[in-house]
Amino acid sequence: MITSTCIVSIRGVRSLIPHQFNAPWPFVSKVRGQRKIGPVKYEKWKIPGQQREIPELSPKFQKLNLEQLKEYTGVQPTGYVDPVSKKFVSVKEMIPELVVPDLTNFPLRPYVSFKTDVEIEKRRKNYEKIVRDKGSEEVADLYVNENERWPPHKITAKRLFDLCYAPKIRYVRFLSLIFEKKL
Numbered sequence: 001m002i003t004s005t006c007i008v009s010i011r012g013v014r015s016l017i018p019h020q021f022n023a024p025w026p027f028v029s030k031v032r033g034q035r036k037i038g039p040v041k042y043e044k045w046k047i048p049g050q051q052r053e054i055p056e057l058s059p060k061f062q063k064l065n066l067e068q069l070k071e072y073t074g075v076q077p078t079g080y081v082d083p084v085s086k087k088f089v090s091v092k093e094m095i096p097e098l099v100v101p102d103l104t105n106f107p108l109r110p111y112v113s114f115k116t117d118v119e120i121e122k123r124r125k126n127y128e129k130i131v132r133d134k135g136s137e138e139v140a141d142l143y144v145n146e147n148e149r150w151p152p153h154k155i156t157a158k159r160l161f162d163l164c165y166a167p168k169i170r171y172v173r174f175l176s177l178i179f180e181k182k183l
Contacts, residue, residue: 123150 079090127140127150134140141149146163153159 120150123148126150 076094076096078094078096079088081087082089127144127148130144131137131140134143146152
């Protein structure tokens, strides 16, 4: 009498017997071939969209766009096509208008985070301390950086020029004086 026996691999090597050594899921095999075990899954097979719901080629290139949608931009028409003359007739009521409120005397201000109050208070106290030490705001401005002053200066054309372009002009002037002395 012949009995069927199952040979179990004792070396810990993966074999073709699924009952003894199930493949981890999802199993990704990096090598290709007929005798490799397990399903092969590549991420590029899922692109674009996880269930390939987005085609790889756009309908424009597949020539699947409807002829009616050829010039469609998503904007509502501002009139209609007259069936008799086949010309577009513009309707004044269908033309969109922007209604913008006038906020010149509106009391509310834009939202500012609550954390800025602490920073403003720090800058104000530091600046007031420097003003007390130096005696006046004009003298204190000589010792304080522009971004440490509180309240900051009103931005005028001269101040904007002094902040942006004056250092570059001074540097170029300084270099020209050095070269003049060498000559």
